[in-house]
Amino acid sequence: MKTRLTERFEIEHPVLLSGMSWISTPEMVAAVCNAGGLGILATGVLSGDDTRDYIRRARELTDRPFAANTTLYFPGAERNAQILLDEKVPVVNYSLGKGDWICEAVHAYGGKVIATVTTHKHAKAAMRDGADALIVTGYEAGGHGGAVTSLVLVPAIADAVEIPVIAAGGFADGRGLAAALALGADGIAMGTRFMNTTESPVHDSAKQMSIAKTVQDTIYTNRVDGLPARVAKNTGAARLMRSRFGLLAAIKNSREIARMLGFPWAKLAAGILLSGPKKSMQMARMANGFTAFRVGTTEGDQRRGVLPLGQVTGLVNDTPSAAEVVTRVVAEAEEICGKLVNK
Ligand SMILES: Cc1cc2nc3c(=O)[nH]c(=O)nc-3n(C[C@H](O)[C@H](O)[C@H](O)COP(=O)(O)O)c2cc1C
Structure with a gap:
């Protein structure tokens, strides 16, 4: 499936694996990239050495473009971000901070940048700072999402920026991808759906x-x-x-x-x-x-622990492989788009 996102990031399908701590490992990321999507390595809870190892392992497991994230607000994030730059990670995804220096450094080695945002103000700022695409995260999302639903936030931000928008929060199947495209997005990122896949290292x-x-x-x-x-x-x-x-x-x-x-x-x-x-x-x-x-x-201790989980959990009913998720979501979306057009 081709969109502005697949063209700009040289991937086959407009489907991203969200960066999830302890889950978006090199193996998960490579599984999604090898299936034609784009996986985002999560580095928020990693030491500098582990961040470097994760990047190198991802490189061994896939020869396709992959991404790695940095949440600039967190301790250790700037150090890990610098490692992403030193390692020339093909796509850097940043959130919760000013990313102009990241965009400049990544573009200097020919990479691409995706900023994650939940408001108009941050979307505009990220575009000015040089981001090549935005992940726009709505209220439905597992983990930290915005206060506005994806149904409203995605088209509003898609109208306000000229760069590709990736809708996140509430997407788990081809209906979601087709809807996101209809809302003006160029692709989707999924966390909750990919968390429940055979490669996911999350507790059973x-x-x-x-x-x-x-x-x-x-x-x-x-x-x-x-x-x-x-x-x-x-x-x-x-x-x-x-x-x-x-x-x-x-x-x-x-x-x-x-x-x-x-x-x-x-x-x-x-x-x-x-x-x-x-x-x-x-x-x-x-x-x-x-x-x-x-x-x-x-x-997996649900009495002491807390699990980030999106509303879309209600649409997740099985544990397929990550590649199966990518191909299924794209095939369903293509069928739906065809039906909508041919009605
Ligand atoms: C289990 C789980 C762990 C997550 N961990 C992180 C994280 O460490 N950092 C982060 O920025 N977002 C994290 N998220 C949020 C995802 O990156 C993404 O924004 C969200 O999953 C998208 O919404 P969805 O769950 O409806 O697909 C997590 C989400 C889930 C479900």
């Missing part, structure tokens, strides 16, 4: 949960890590919603984060404190959210 309980849950079974809340996020309705989320913020837990959890990111804890803590009281508080909340997300995703 999360896969089962994504099959069992209906479209009503998620919550949109800022009580997990301080930013609005959509998560599965489970015991862990209910406990977090009731509990008060715990500073001691945040200190303990920040030690785990420092270990994962490969920073001395004192350096991480000093960096956060120097960023001012408001951001320090936000980071303390994030530390608690981070551990809840890790437990829900990798340990």
